[in-house]
Amino acid sequence: MATQSESSLSETRIAGFGWLSVTLLFGGVLLVYYIVPVGSLFLSVPPTEVLGRMNSPIIVDAAKTSVLSASISTLIATIFGLPLAYWLARADGAAQTAVLGIVVLPLVLPPVVGGIVLLTVFGSGSPLGEAAIAAGFPLTRSLAGVILAQTFVASPFLVVTAKVAFERVDQTLEYASRSLGKSRWHTARRVTIPLAVPGIVAGVTLTFARAIGEFGATMMLAYYPRTMPVQIWVSFIELGLENAYPVAILLVGIAGVTLLVINIIASNPWE
Amino acid sequence: MTLNLSDLSKTHGQFKFGPFDLRVEDGVLAVLGPSGSGKTTLLSLIAGITEPDSGSICLNGRELVGHPLENRDVGMVFQEGALFPHMTARENIAYAATTAARVGELAATLEIEDILDRSPPVLSGGEYQRVALARTLATDPAVLLLDEPLSSLDTPIRRRLRDELHSLFESLDIPILYVTHDQRTATALGDRIAIVRDGMLEQVGDSSTVVEQPATEFVARFTGNENLFEGSVIEHSEQGVTVRVGNVELQTATSNIGQSDITVCIHPSRVEIKPSRAPDDEQIINTITGTVIRWLNEGSEYQIEMATSWGSPALTASVHPPVFERLTIDTGTELQIMIPPSSIHLMPNRG
Numbered sequence: 281m282a283t284q285s286e287s288s289l290s291e292t293r294i295a296g297f298g299w300l301s302v303t304l305l306f307g308g309v310l311l312v313y314y315i316v317p318v319g320s321l322f323l324s325v326p327p328t329e330v331l332g333r334m335n336s337p338i339i340v341d342a343a344k345t346s347v348l349s350a351s352i353s354t355l356i357a358t359i360f361g362l363p364l365a366y367w368l369a370r371a372d373g374a375a376q377t378a379v380l381g382i383v384v385l386p387l388v389l390p391p392v393v394g395g396i397v398l399l400t401v402f403g404s405g406s407p408l409g410e411a412a413i414a415a416g417f418p419l420t421r422s423l424a425g426v427i428l429a430q431t432f433v434a435s436p437f438l439v440v441t442a443k444v445a446f447e448r449v450d451q452t453l454e455y456a457s458r459s460l461g462k463s464r465w466h467t468a469r470r471v472t473i474p475l476a477v478p479g480i481v482a483g484v485t486l487t488f489a490r491a492i493g494e495f496g497a498t499m500m501l502a503y504y505p506r507t508m509p510v511q512i513w514v515s516f517i518e519l520g521l522e523n524a525y526p527v528a529i530l531l532v533g534i535a536g537v538t539l540l541v542i543n544i545i546a547s548n549p550w551e
Numbered sequence: 552m553t554l555n556l557s558d559l560s561k562t563h564g565q566f567k568f569g570p571f572d573l574r575v576e577d578g579v580l581a582v583l584g585p586s587g588s589g590k591t592t593l594l595s596l597i598a599g600i601t602e603p604d605s606g607s608i609c610l611n612g613r614e615l616v617g618h619p620l621e622n623r624d625v626g627m628v629f630q631e632g633a634l635f636p637h638m639t640a641r642e643n644i645a646y647a648a649t650t651a652a653r654v655g656e657l658a659a660t661l662e663i664e665d666i667l668d669r670s671p672p673v674l675s676g677g678e679y680q681r682v683a684l685a686r687t688l689a690t691d692p693a694v695l696l697l698d699e700p701l702s703s704l705d706t707p708i709r710r711r712l713r714d715e716l717h718s719l720f721e722s723l724d725i726p727i728l729y730v731t732h733d734q735r736t737a738t739a740l741g742d743r744i745a746i747v748r749d750g751m752l753e754q755v756g757d758s759s760t761v762v763e764q765p766a767t768e769f770v771a772r773f774t775g776n777e778n779l780f781e782g783s784v785i786e787h788s789e790q791g792v793t794v795r796v797g798n799v800e801l802q803t804a805t806s807n808i809g810q811s812d813i814t815v816c817i818h819p820s821r822v823e824i825k826p827s828r829a830p831d832d833e834q835i836i837n838t839i840t841g842t843v844i845r846w847l848n849e850g851s852e853y854q855i856e857m858a859t860s861w862g863s864p865a866l867t868a869s870v871h872p873p874v875f876e877r878l879t880i881d882t883g884t885e886l887q888i889m890i891p892p893s894s895i896h897l898m899p900n901r902g
Contacts, residue, residue: 459623475635
């Protein structure tokens with residue numbers, strides 16, 4: 281005859297098994313839903329054929345444009361985003377909430393809408409757009425347009441992730457540094473930023489990944505020069521799905537490298 | 552060096568600190584108070600982590616309010632040490648020191664030469680705080696603030712480091728504010744003690760005065776004195792005031808007190824006990840009989856709670872172990888209790 285404690289233990293085990301079963305069942309379905317399409321993409325076309333198509337000048341140009349524009353937009357996001365992230369991490373009150381809301385706005389805005397929003401400011405019909413065209417530096421249908429679109433959509437990733445990284449740095453360490461006679465800037469350079477680096481690297485990596493994959497806003501603002509996502513779209517519309525695979529596989533590869541960077545040299549912001 | 556705080560106040564949400572006036576000369580002022588009393592706020596205001604709503608903080612005549620903390624020349628050892636975790640112990644000290652020789656000198660003083668190349672996370676609690684102190688002293692501050700640096704340490708390490716700090720503080724000719732909630736640490740380290748309660752200064756004075764002549768019941772209780780009894784003044788004489796507690800009359804050395812309803816305060820360490828029926832007890836004034844209700848071994852001393860002829864509450868005496876063992880005390884033991892007139896402190900009864 282089972283004692284009361286044995287009985288409750290077995291109930292706990294059953295309940296635990298049940299709970300695990302539910303999570304595995306529902307979570308597993310979702311995991312399969314993530315993995316199967318990505319695996320299917322790689323199996324759809326023989327690797328030799330993919331490699332062969334990647335030598336196409338159109339794809340090489342799209343890759344160059346994407347890497348260059350994403351690098352520049354990530355740099356811009358880092359330069360302008362880190363101070364804002366630090367302020368958001370240390371401030372509180374209504375102003376902080378309001379500013380954080382503004383930062384997150386491009387994340388929740390559909391990218392195509394983001395593109396339209398940008399066109400009202402940088403489009404050829406806007407005063408700024410007209411002035412830029414007159415100066416020989418058009419802000420649409422140009423590399424500048426691609427960078428503007430990517431920065432708008434991707435920079436919030438930098439700000440939000442770096443904010444979390446700065447929040448994890450104990451403010452007492454900053455007070456300690458300053459009480460030792462060191463300035464705010466010296467403290468930031470020697471204490472705050474080194475301790476926040478893993479989180480900042482995660483933010484930079486995520487921003488780059490989001491920028492290089494940006495499609496909606498870029499389509500609206502700068503159809504040319506073509507980035508990889510735009511090239512995928514064009515290949516799909518003009519030549520069919522199979523012609524979109526090589527660039528799609530390249531982008532999946534970049535996403536994989538991003539995940540590796542985050543888990544190896546940076547701190548995973550979602551851990 | 553003189554640190555002068557005048558009319559200092561700060562409101563933080565529901566908590567109101569001050570107005571606070573305090574003058575700190577060279578030597579150690581132990582700031583003692585319960586959690587949430589404003590001890591850390593006091594240090595934050597002096598260090599410049601928080602700016603006051605009003606008031607002044609002067610260091611040798613130089614106003615500190617409005618100056619950023621890096622320009623105040625105030626060193627602070629934080630409660631958890633706040634060592635930079637990405638630097639070794641040596642790098643932490645070198646961060647503040649102007650020369651490598653200074654790092655070596657401080658390491659020798661604080662006996663941390665062997666651990667200089669270790670990272671803060673692998674240091675023991677005592678080592679961690681020694682490095683934190685060395686780092687703060689590396690700047691040769693004009694004022695040293697310590698925010699409960701021993702509170703997270705185990706008792707043996709805490710005692711050892713407390714003794715070492717005492718020696719170190721004697722070699723520093725600067726004002727030192729040592730915040731603690733532990734009365735023993737305060738009396739061991741402080742030349743003077745400031746008692747803080749609800750953001751206000753309750754009493755400041757030398758250690759023995761604060762402990763044996765508390766200004767308020769709060770100070771008495773917080774410094775470990777539970778012997779507080781309501782009484783009344785029955786006579787003023789040349790020897791001092793005579794008071795009645797219950798049905799017992801006690802002769803005090805207090806020359807004058809302007810109120811008839813008073814609180815009688817007797818520090819447990821000043822209560823003398825002897826076995827009952829000692830032949831020469833009849834002649835000693837302020838001698839009463841007590842019966843042990845309970846006793847407690849607190850390591851370095853015993854607390855003996857006794858029922859006396861003046862009724863409740865019970866009277867507590869603290870005695871050293873040899874005395875306790877000689878008297879073979881246990882629950883129910885009858886004792887003669889002698890209270891020297893000079894050990895009786897009278898406070899106005901605030902109701």
